[in-house]
Amino acid sequence: MTTRLTPAAYIDHIRSESARFRAVLADTDPTAPVPTAPEWTAADLLWHVAAEVQHFWTYVLETRPTAPTEEAYDEPERPKDASYQDLLAHFDELNARFIKTLEQTGPEEPTWSWSQDQSAAFTYRRQAHEILIHRLDAELTADALTPLDPALAADGIDEILDVFYGGKPEWATFAGDGRYVRVDAVDTDTRTWVELGLVSGTRPDGDRLEDEPDLSVLSTENIPADTEPDVVIEGTAADLDAWLWRRRDDEGIRVAGDRDIYDSFRALTNQAIKDDD
Template identity: 90%
Template sequence: MTTRLTPTAYLDHIRSESARFRAVLADTDPTAPVPTAPEWTAADLLWHVAAEVQHFWTYVLETRPAAPTSETYSEPERPEDATYQDLLAHFDELNARFIKTLEQTGPEEPTWSWSPDQTAAFTYRRQAHEILIHRLDAELTAGAVTPLDPALAADGIDEILDVFYGGKPDWARFTGGGQYVRVDAVDTDTQTWVELGLVSGTRPNGDSLEDEPDLSVVSQDEIPGGTEPDVVIEGTAADLDAWLWRRRDDEGIKVTGDKDVYEHFRALTNQAITDD
């Protein structure tokens, strides 16, 4: 069962989650620390989403399919004298431009990304999850958390495990070790299977990677018949998505199975990642 949403649904979520993100931060002390990013304030979070995320992906879409480089793309500089209202207005401008650009870009169009998916569909999906998690950051900062959409969160489980923790460049070779973890979103009746293993390969700069612990999302038809997972992790889609993104603890999440396999899985998935 796929967790993927339609491009239209992803775009709708980008609109609604952006609006919620903005509304929450508009009523928040700009100096309030962000619990999930202690080095940031609410104002820093607002600037990050507007200027460092949505501005960048707008540029990617507008100049498709060329890859951005340090010579062709310049990140906006944050004015030292900008007020919080200035930052909110800046977000409004960049967010509107980003959404309009997405509306004018077909998901099938060739577009650069840092993933193997070189179409605009990647941006639709990635940015729906990006703003969902940063909306949660804003709400945690304000102390006003609201539910995450279950269908989007279920897809978020697959995305973080497959694209971030399980994603590999072309030069990398994954060898499965026959240990499986199944992540069950109980409210959406969706499951994500993960195999633990090792990755090796030679980077473009010549450096070698040899048998480093890694994981890979696998479909059920790739798993030998009769195989049972070594570990099952259960929770609601929203709880699991936020937990994997290190936005909440494991309260309410049920784990059964081999303790060592679980601890190996958590060591691989409990790391800071770049989520843009």
């Protein structure tokens, strides 16, 4: 079952999640530590989303670089004497420009991304999930949690497993080994199938990657007929999405099946994620 939302829905979520993110941080001590990123304060989180994420993707959509370079992209420099109100105003300005740019860019238009999807549709989806998770960071910082949208969270399960943990560069080849894990969001009736296996390939610098443990998300048509998963992981979409993003523990998440296979899956999905935004 596909979890993808419409382009308009992704923009709506970027708009609403950005507003919630901003509202939470506006009432938070700027020096408060972010529990999910201990090296950051609330002010750091605010600057990251505005200047390091949404400003960057505005640049990508507006200028259409073949690939961003430090020479071409002028990243904003955080003013040392800026007040918290200044940072909030800066967020408002950059966020409004980012949303307007998205609205003016068709999802099918070719744009750079760090994934194999070289269209604006990637940015629509990725940035909806980026701001959702950083909204959760803000709420954890302020101890003011509110529910995650179930449909967006269900899509988030697929995105983190397929794009982050299961994404492969063009030079890599994945060989599944017939061990299957199914992640079930019980409130949205969505299921994500994952096969464990090994990845090999030669990096552009010549280094060889040989039979490294990895995983791959299976589309419906690629699930072998009459196959039963070795492991089933169940929870609400919001709980599973936050858990996979290391924003909550596994309380309320149910696991049934082969424990060794689950442990292999968890070893692959409990690593720190490189934040490509």
